[in-house]
Amino acid sequence: MLMELAYVALLLVVLIILAEPMGRYIANVFSGNRTLLSPLLRPMERGLYRICNVDELGEMSWKSYATALLIFNALGLIAVYGLQEVQLLLPLNPQAQGPVRWDTALNTAVSFMTNTNWQSYSGEQTMSYLTQMLGLTVQNFLSAAIGIAVAMAVIRCFIRKNTATIGNFWVDLTRSVLYLLLPLAIIWALIFASQGVVQTxxxxxxxxxxxxxxxxxxxxxxxxxxxxxxxxxxxxxxFNANSAHPYESPTPLTDFLQVLGMLLIAASLPFALGHIINNPKQGRAIFAAMLVLYLMGLSLALWSETRGNPFLEKMGIAGGVNMEGKETRFGVVPSVLFAQSTTVTSDGAVDSMHDSMMPLTGLVFLFNMAIGEVIFGGVGVGLIGMLFYAIMTMFLAGLMIGRTPEIFGKKLEPFEMIMAVIGMLGPAVMVLILAGVAIILPTGLSSLNNAGPHGLSEILYAFASACGNNGSAFAGLNANTVFYNLATALGMIVGRFATILPALAIAGSLAQKRIVPTSVATLPIASPLFVIMLAGTVIIVGALTFFPVFVLGPILEQLLMQAGRTF
Amino acid sequence: MNKITDDLKTAMLLFIAFSLLTGLIYPLLMTGIIQIAMPEPASGSLIVVNGSVVGSELIGQNFTSPGYFHGRPSAVNYAGNGSGASNFGPTSKKLMELVSQRISEVRAENNLSSNAAVPSELVLTSASGLDPHISVEGAMLQVPRVAVARGIPESEAKVLVYQHIEPAQFGIMGQERVNVLNLNLALDELNRGGH
Structure with missing residues (x-):
């Protein structure tokens, strides 16, 4: 156990060591400053702008920014859908994978466009190499880059004043890919390959x-x-088994780097925020609130999973160790660490099957997604989500002392509050509505793999994952039906754009405001009080929205398990 | 209106540029570099015996003969082109029935007492259905059966298991384990050498 805790500690130490300089690098990239990679990438960047008709200094209002983003996403949607339908006619398809069923193809196109990567198909049995590369890999880069671009637009507006523009979408997008995602992806891919990840x-x-x-x-x-x-x-x-597949994560080192990889950029962004607003301490406070929430969830999940399964123990399995749906080379603790990290971020890769985890372990993962993945969160969108909660926190603090709330030197008024609430609650409400519909319809229930309260958890998990743009699953649920393909696609679209569009609207509004000097009556962001209030707001909003249904799912299952009931 | 057409044009051009860059140039370049620098892992860490591929070091396969060490049960019967898991929840009656049956089989095959503890991974399916490993205890438990079936001394089989223990990486990552295919290949090697 000591060794395993040391492993967890190692991950956190490496993450914290890397996140600060990475945050500074990101701040420099998006401020247009010279960086280490500029000599190599700057000519490429300029070349791209020239070929593609981009005016690098051209500024956009938040509405133009949003329009550009939506057009760009629509192109990706069409391309991924089309590729799946014609893959048989195209090269790099040695297994002769045929056209994908329309609802599956649509679900996949929406899923990769929205950075969800929910998969109702099995990779090795459905997609040609060309579709994986030219369709899915491209969206992996672009959806991530869009998330980062939007976060940067929002951050930028805290230091702008009296202007109607928030930046240039094409430039933010291009810089995210060239300076951030591509170099890191090359390094990670080479290390993965050296460990046995295939590339042929x-x-x-x-x-x-x-x-x-x-x-x-x-x-x-x-x-x-x-x-x-x-x-x-x-x-x-x-592959279908994702990072549990030995060709996707062959060794414990690749497992470690996958966890680190999914946390790295998301955890760097609060630091980037601090550097850009010229107040690194405030960036650190946001990071601290994320870390506190991350550790709380991780502790509960580790406690729950390492206690083992009482049914297995009774039958004669030493310690009741729950290895169902886990790989031997990883073991229980690294699997939980991976699952916690993949659900707090919007990653959704899995190295173990969450469906087979203990009830309260699954509850933690459900909660991480249901609150909107703001604990580090998806690249860009996670920080945005946390800023929605931060705005709510400042509003609550403002109410307590009867003063107009402000954040990072900008006054918060009804428009920002409305947008923040839409961004915070929009996806959450969608989870409950869609899960409710699925439970009422026979076609929703017929996909279940498990009975009893665990069945409810399977449905809840699917929609929390879709609306949170996560993509992991309680994979027993057969999601490759017309109903689930369309319902989760709807959830993914609402989850993505109910986060991004309000965020851009807030950015547009903030850019127009003047910067107010901090006074003694401002709640200092760089203080333990703010960190605790922010973490508390996340927990309270999440609990108020989801507690009743969590009681009927994972919590009831835990209680009945202790009473010796199986289903 | 003009603005939208401009946007659309830029969007299309950038989309094509990024598709080429991240969807063709990047993966093909990586394929080239990795195939040249590390051809074996890049092609799947395949094991070739007498000129034919017998499997991959990383992909588990089905073993049922008493003379081979057995890997974990697989929800997909070790289909190398169809990875997957059972996805049974922790209170699934079906799972408990299957596990109970597998425990009885393991105890019967290996001449264990009816209340002997069984290592978890030997009777629970993996996440990929292709897990190439079992625990050291899981291998040790099978030593007597394998030795009898092969007609070799137990000590010899035990030494083989010890030789095939893969430690936690860097002493801290993952857990100690035994690669079942590698171990069984060594067994075959041993028998061939003996005759």
Missing amino acids: LGPYVNAQTLDGGVQTIAVGPTASQDSIKVLGTNGGGF
Whole structure:
């Protein structure tokens, strides 16, 4: 146990050591300053602008920014859908994968466009290499880059005043890909490959197994997709089993780097915020609130999972160790650490099956997603989500002392409050509505793999994952039906754009305001009081919204399990 | 209106540029570099015996003969082109029935007493259905059966298991484990060498 806790500590130490300089680097990139990679990338960046008709200094209002973003997303949606339908006619398809069923293809296109990477298909049995590369890998980069771009637009507006513009979408997008995602993806892919992650365009391999059988082994260009899948908090696996598949995460080191990868950029962004607003302490306070929430959830999940399963123990399994749905090379604690990290961020890659985790472990993961993935969160959108909660916190603090709330030197007025509440509660309400519909409809219930309260958890998890743009699943639920493909696609769209559009609206409004000097009556953000209030607001809003349904799902299952009931 | 057409044009051009960059140049370049620098892992860490592929070091396979060490039960019967898990929840009656049955089988196959503790991974399915490893205890428990079936001394089989223990990486990452395919290949090697 001591060794395993040391492993957890190692991850956090490495993360904190890297996040601060990475945050400074991000701040420099988006402020247009010279960076380490500028000599190499700046010419490429300028070339792209020239070819693509981008005026680098051209500024956009929040509405133009949003329009550009929506047009760009629509193109991605069409491209991914189209590729899946015509993949049989295109090269790099050694297994002759045919056209994907329309509802699955639509769900996949929406899923990768929205940075969700929910997968109702099985990678190795559905997608050609070209679709994986030119369709899915591209969206892995672009959806992540869009999230970062929007976060940067919002942050930028805290230091702007009396202007109607928030930046240039094309420039933010391009810089995210070139300076941040691509270099990291190359490094991660090379390390992954050295550990055994496959990277080949050859056909699947036929093996004559030792014990007299035949095994067809799926391979493919995996390392290049595997790296961006974690770095961009996308999470869509090349193979069906995602990072549990030995070709996607062959060793404990790759497991460690995948966890680090999905937390890295998201955890750097609060630091980038601090640098850009010229107040690193305030950035650190936001990071601290995230870390506190992360550790609370992780502790509960570790406690729950390492206690083991009483049913298994009774049957004669030493310690009741719950290895169902877990890989031997990782073991229980790293699997929980991975699952906690993949659900607090919007990554959604899995190295173990969350459906088979203990009830309260699953509850923690459900909660992480249901609150909107603001604990580090998805790249860009996680910080945005946390800023919604921070705005709410300042509003509550303002109410207590009867003063107009402000944040980072900007006054918060009804418009910002309305937008923050839409961003905070929009996806959450969608989870409850869609889950409610699924429970009423026979077609919703017929997809269940588990009975009893665990079945409710499966449905809840699906929609929390979709609306949170996470993409992990209680995978027993058969989600490849017309109903679930369309319902989760709707959830993903609402989850994504009910976060991004209000955020841009807030950015537009903030840019117009003057900057007010801090006074003694301002709640200092760089203080333990604010950190505690922010973390508390997240927990209270999440609990108020979801407590009743959590009681009927995971909590009831835990109680009945202790009473010896199976389903 | 003009603004929208401009946006659309830029969007299309940038989309094509990024599709080429991140969807073709990047993955193909990585494929080239990785295939040249580390061809074996890049192609799947395949194991070739007498000129034919017998499997991948990283992908578990089904073993049922008493003379081989057995891996974990698999929800997909070790389909190398169809990874997957059972996704049974912790209170699933079906799971408990299956596990109970598997425990009885493991105890019967290995001549264990009816209340002997069984390592968790030997009777619970993995997340990928392709887990190539079992725990050291899981391998040790099978040593007597394998030794009898092969007609080799137990000590010899035990030494083989010890030789195939993969430690936690860097002493801190993951857990101690045994690669079942590698171990069984070594067993076959041993028998061939003996004759």
